Amino acid sequence: MQFTKEYQEKLQSAWEHFTSEDDEQFDYTFIRPMIFQSWLRSRMYQVNPFEKKTAIMDLSEIAALAKANSRLIKTVRPYMEKLYSIVEGSGYFLLLSDKDGYVLDLIGDHEMIEQAKESLLVVGANRSESVAGTNAIGTCLAIQAPIQIWNGEHYVISHRHYSCSSGPIFDSTGALLGCLNITGSNTEIHTHTLGMVLSAVDGINKELKIRKAYDEIESMSAQRNSILEAVTSGLILLNEDDEIIQMNGNAQRMLHISGQNAIGRNINSIISIDEPDQRCNFYALKSAYSDKETDIYFAGSYTAPIKFRISVSFVGQDKMHDRGTVIRLDEAKYINKLVNKVSGFKASYHFSNIMGSSSPARFLVSSCEKAARNSSNVLLLGESGTGKELAAQSIHNASYYRDGPFVAINCAALPKGLIESELFGYEKGAFTGAGKEGNPGKFELADGGTIFLDEIGDMPLDVQASLLRVIQTREVVRIGAKYTKKIDVRIIAATNRNLLEEVSNKSFRQDLYYRLNVLTIQMPPLRDRGDDICELADHFAQTLYNPWGRRMTISPQVYPLLKKYSWPGNIRELENAIERAINITDDDQIRPEHLPEQILVWENTLERFDQSKNEMASQLNQLNQPLPVSSFNLGKKDCDLIHLGLKQTGGNIRKTADLLGISRRTLYRRMDKYGIDYGNFRD
Numbered sequence: 001m002q003f004t005k006e007y008q009e010k011l012q013s014a015w016e017h018f019t020s021e022d023d024e025q026f027d028y029t030f031i032r033p034m035i036f037q038s039w040l041r042s043r044m045y046q047v048n049p050f051e052k053k054t055a056i057m058d059l060s061e062i063a064a065l066a067k068a069n070s071r072l073i074k075t076v077r078p079y080m081e082k083l084y085s086i087v088e089g090s091g092y093f094l095l096l097s098d099k100d101g102y103v104l105d106l107i108g109d110h111e112m113i114e115q116a117k118e119s120l121l122v123v124g125a126n127r128s129e130s131v132a133g134t135n136a137i138g139t140c141l142a143i144q145a146p147i148q149i150w151n152g153e154h155y156v157i158s159h160r161h162y163s164c165s166s167g168p169i170f171d172s173t174g175a176l177l178g179c180l181n182i183t184g185s186n187t188e189i190h191t192h193t194l195g196m197v198l199s200a201v202d203g204i205n206k207e208l209k210i211r212k213a214y215d216e217i218e219s220m221s222a223q224r225n226s227i228l229e230a231v232t233s234g235l236i237l238l239n240e241d242d243e244i245i246q247m248n249g250n251a252q253r254m255l256h257i258s259g260q261n262a263i264g265r266n267i268n269s270i271i272s273i274d275e276p277d278q279r280c281n282f283y284a285l286k287s288a289y290s291d292k293e294t295d296i297y298f299a300g301s302y303t304a305p306i307k308f309r310i311s312v313s314f315v316g317q318d319k320m321h322d323r324g325t326v327i328r329l330d331e332a333k334y335i336n337k338l339v340n341k342v343s344g345f346k347a348s349y350h351f352s353n354i355m356g357s358s359s360p361a362r363f364l365v366s367s368c369e370k371a372a373r374n375s376s377n378v379l380l381l382g383e384s385g386t387g388k389e390l391a392a393q394s395i396h397n398a399s400y401y402r403d404g405p406f407v408a409i410n411c412a413a414l415p416k417g418l419i420e421s422e423l424f425g426y427e428k429g430a431f432t433g434a435g436k437e438g439n440p441g442k443f444e445l446a447d448g449g450t451i452f453l454d455e456i457g458d459m460p461l462d463v464q465a466s467l468l469r470v471i472q473t474r475e476v477v478r479i480g481a482k483y484t485k486k487i488d489v490r491i492i493a494a495t496n497r498n499l500l501e502e503v504s505n506k507s508f509r510q511d512l513y514y515r516l517n518v519l520t521i522q523m524p525p526l527r528d529r530g531d532d533i534c535e536l537a538d539h540f541a542q543t544l545y546n547p548w549g550r551r552m553t554i555s556p557q558v559y560p561l562l563k564k565y566s567w568p569g570n571i572r573e574l575e576n577a578i579e580r581a582i583n584i585t586d587d588d589q590i591r592p593e594h595l596p597e598q599i600l601v602w603e604n605t606l607e608r609f610d611q612s613k614n615e616m617a618s619q620l621n622q623l624n625q626p627l628p629v630s631s632f633n634l635g636k637k638d639c640d641l642i643h644l645g646l647k648q649t650g651g652n653i654r655k656t657a658d659l660l661g662i663s664r665r666t667l668y669r670r671m672d673k674y675g676i677d678y679g680n681f682r683d
């Protein structure tokens with residue numbers, strides 16, 4: 001259809017009928033259907049065709065509107081400027097509206113803008129059909145399609161001298177964002193103005209899609225960066241030519257290189273793997289390097305390699321579809337920390353757990369506190385069960401090393417051949433049976449913390465030499481390794497042997513003894529701790545598990561028996577005795593009958609011992625052997641009694657056990673413990 005003079009005249013008459021009360025008989029079919037539909041909607045909205053009316057926002061609303069549509073305004077503005085540069089001076093102005101018909105931006109000839117103000121066509125004005133009737137902005141938004149509205153097709157009288165073209169703007173999902181409009185006051189209608197608007201709108205829609213995709217890429221990249229930075233591993237991304245395209249902060253720190261210096265460089269010019277100058281062929285490494293301990297060498301540097309756990313994976317399925325490589329590095333130190341966490345290399349005791357108020361107990365705690373205040377080696381000496389490990393853990397927990405691991409190793413419990421690899425670790429293939437991967441030793445695992453070498457007196461001589469080296473150099477060398485590793489470990493050693501005797505027997509190295517013997521703490525045996533025995537017994541009665549949650553007490557008759565007993569197994573023996581009593585008793589009191597046999601018979605043994613002492617003394621005197629009564633003390637009572645019994649009975653086990661009031665099994669156990677050979681007492 002053409003916008004002819006005839007159409008214009010017919011339109012005028014149709015509009016007059018339509019807007020008067022009497023329009024029933026009029027034939028409107030010559031009007032473009034989309035226009036007539038819009039007139040009907042305008043009437044339905046009760047838009048007054050003779051009134052100049054619009055909803056205009058106040059300044060703060062306009063500011064909020066601009067903010068909410070800033071991206072749209074920013075994107076469309078250059079297109080409006082370009083269009084305007086084409087039509088400048090020819091009586092046009094351009095408008096951008098949001099999806100609700102509010103004018104967001106306006107650009108045009110000065111006199112046109114001034115004229116538009118009179119028709120209330122300003123930023124913040126609403127041009128939706130419901131407010132302004134049929135007009136290119138409102139109708140374009142209503143039908144979501146491009147439209148050109150010729151003068152007389154407008155619904156409101158004040159717009160009927162304009163001709164306008166609008167095209168809808170959509171976001172990347174197809175949702176309506178607004179429309180771009182070009183308005184002229186001339187009566188000449190050119191379809192190419194609609195064409196211009198449509199090509200601008202096409203460009204805008206495409207740009208919005210690209211911007212959206214770009215935003216998504218940007219936010220994905222921001223997410224990727226934060227994931228890269230959030231992980232504790234070092235991550236390096238390589239392109240298909242093995243050039244570094246990204247490196248997280250951890251990787252930069254681990255490899256001592258800044259991202260700036262690394263990006264764009266081939267990975268082989270920075271590091272090599274396992275052997276110096278061996279290029280990293282990551283494709284070959286992929287299957288082999290899945291969380292594997294590896295030496296990383298720095299290209300062009302002859303410094304010792306650093307151990308990492310390394311994993312290699314490809315972006316894309318395989319090398320054929322290679323889009324790059326991801327290398328994950330974990331510091332051995334960090335993995336060791338994890339191992340320590342999982343293996344429970346943690347000290348749980350503190351000084352507050354060392355019970356007892358006797359003066360030996362107080363002296364013990366104050367010595368341990370002193371030891372905690374410095375980092376020298378500590379040697380804990382004392383019988384079994386006196387609390388050496390408890391003391392070691394408490395020292396660790398109060399020391400500078402408290403945040404590091406506490407790794408305890410019992411040198412007597414490990415097979416001789418394994419102690420060295422357990423302590424110092426080994427490299428892959430270091431010996432037959434060594435795993436494919438190397439393994440850190442306890443010293444490496446204890447790095448930054450304390451290593452507790454229990455039963456150090458049982459350490460083989462060759463391992464003593466290696467231990468001495470570690471103590472002197474503060475470096476460990478794994479078995480089969482070419483390089484040393486610096487460690488910062490506090491050493492606490494313990495033994496129930498007489499180390500000086502071992503030194504003179506040449507079964508313990510003198511130099512190691514002096515290295516360890518910097519701070520020596522003598523653990524008091526329980527029998528020397530007086531009232532502590534009762535205090536500890538109460539403590540165990542109250543704290544050890546009892547099946548029915550009873551409040552356990554100890555009857556007053558029990559304490560003298562406990563205090564008289566010699567406690568060869570020390571606090572561990574007392575703890576076991578109380579635990580056993582708790583399990584035996586039916587109620588909430590521990591009475592003498594709940595104590596183990598050896599504690600109950602001990603008193604009789606002592607009495608019998610006193611009676612037979614004189615008898616034995618005279619017999620020994622006859623044999624010209626002085627009775628070592630003067631050397632009797634509580635600490636040696638157990639052992640001496642067995643000696644005397646065996647002497648008196650000529651090494652007869654049954655008679656000695658009867659004399660001492662203990663079972664033969666107990667006698668055998670004790671002879672074993674004190675290294676007594678009954679054969680020496682037989683003729």
Ligand SMILES: Nc1ncnc2c1ncn2[C@@H]1O[C@H](COP(=O)(O)OP(=O)(O)OP(=O)(O)O)[C@@H](O)[C@H]1O
Pocket residue numbers: 353354355356382383384385386387388389390391454496536571572575
């Ligand atoms: N002063 C104390 N207060 C409370 N409990 C203690 C005390 N001393 C030791 N114990 C407890 O006694 C038991 C034995 O202690 P620990 O294992 O430390 O002795 P040890 O001297 O290292 O023994 P071994 O030489 O046989 O290894 C542990 O259950 C410990 O908690």
